[in-house]
Amino acid sequence: MARPKLLPDNFTLCLVGTVILASFLPVHGQAAVGFNWVTNVAVGLLFFLHGAKLSREAIVAGATHWRLHLVVLLSTFALFPLLGLALKPLLSPLVTPALYAGVLFLCTLPSTVQSSIAFTSIAKGNVPAAVCSASASSLLGIFITPALVSLVVTNQAASGGASPWHTVGNIVLQLLVPFVAGQLLRPLIGKWIERNRGVLKFVDQGSILLVVYGAFSEAVDEGLWHQIPLSALGGLLLISVVLLALALAVTILVSKRLGFNRADQITIIFCGSKKSLAAGVPMAKVIFASHAVGAVVLPLMLFHQIQLMVCAALAQRWGARDTSGETRAASRERPAAAVARR
Structure with missing residues (x-):
């Protein structure tokens, strides 16, 4: 098996290029x-295509494993915010207040969907449960993230002081x-959509690049790079590494x-x-005032690349260890047993 390349992928390079473009040629x-x-429109199309792509059968197959899903949700929406708040006295002096607000926003976000499932599959984990957990996290995040932001991000840039319910309404819409x-x-x-996955990938990445370009354009006009x-x-960078290391360890x-058996452990991790x-x-575009979005998403962009590199290395290492095939059998048996009991 080839070694994972600990280098930025093409999308990350596009993100960096978008930030550079917005820094020199912002839109006015x-x-x-x-x-x-x-x-x-692009963001709405992105979530429309994700809704059309999500398989209800896969969700039902993994939904019965409630203990695993509860652990994942607690890690995503409780552990991370608690770490962000507990480490603030130690880590916030390393960055500006606006950047640490972005770190706290990062801590309130849902889990990834595509990469969580992909890494679980590579490491021979419980893929149906990963589909269910990651999808549930993404959906619940629409409601939980704005509420958590109102609790942990003490920053008037968040929604310009609007109530969390107003923010939830905007996100729902x-x-x-x-x-x-x-x-x-x-x-x-x-x-x-299944036959044309490239369309979803194009809209997925394209909409993110559009939001990043617009956010950094306004942030640059507000003097972002003079303030950081x-x-x-x-x-x-240090904060991102510490957060990820603690989350993995816990x-x-x-x-x-x-x-939990090995397949379920991999899924939880x-x-x-x-x-x-x-x-x-x-979400940052909806929750935060437009001039603050650039600084808020910068920690997320950095954490995203670090988590991809680290988790890719872990997934390939753990997948190479599992030569017996027992883990794959375990991940297949649970959803089959769940269906048989129904």
């Missing part, structure tokens, strides 16, 4: 208004409604102590230690 004035409209529409239309377009010293970027320890860039960037 009426062009920014039109660009914002195009971005909103812009993200959940398209998602539900996609689910309802899945019988008609689901097969077409180079030392703060180094501190942000999920490994807890999953073992609770008696990968679903419970990661944060979603695809959900986080659009």
Whole structure:
């Protein structure tokens, strides 16, 4: 098996290029208004396609494993925010207040979907349970993330002081409604989407790049790079490494102590230690004042790349260890047994 390359992928390079482009050629004035409209349409299309792609059968197959899902959700929406708050006295001096607000926002986000499932599969974990946990985390995050932001991010840039319920309403309108529409239309377009996965990937990555470009354009106009010293970027790198290391350590320890088998441990580790860039960037655009979005998503972009590199290495290492095939059998037996009991 080939070794994982600990290098940025093409999408990460595109993100960096987008930030550089926005730093030198930001969008202004009426062009920014039109660009914002195009971005909103792209984000709505993204969640519509994700809704149409999500298989209900896979969700039902893994949904009965409630103990695993509970551990993943607690790690995602309780452990991370508690770590962000507990470490704030030690880590916040390393970065600016705006960047640490972005770190706290990162801690409130749901888990990734695609990469959590992919890494679980590579490591020979319980893939049906990973599909269920990651998807549930993404959906619940639409409601939980804004509420957590109102509790842990003491920053008036968040929604400009609007109530969390107002923010939830905006997120439901812009993200959940398209998602539900996609689910309802899945019988008609689901097969077409399965055959044309490149379309979803294009919309997925393209919408994120649009949001990042618009966010950093406005942030640059507000003097973002004059407010962030180079030392703060180094501190942000350290914070990201510490958060990921602690999340991995806790999920490994807890999953073992609770008696989960190896396949389930792998699922808990990968679903419970990661944060979603695809959900986080659009949410930041809705939750935070427009001039603050650039600084808020910068920690998420960095954490995203670090989690991909580290989890890719772990997944290939653990997958290479599992030569007996027992883990794969375990991951297949549980959903089959669940269906048989129904």
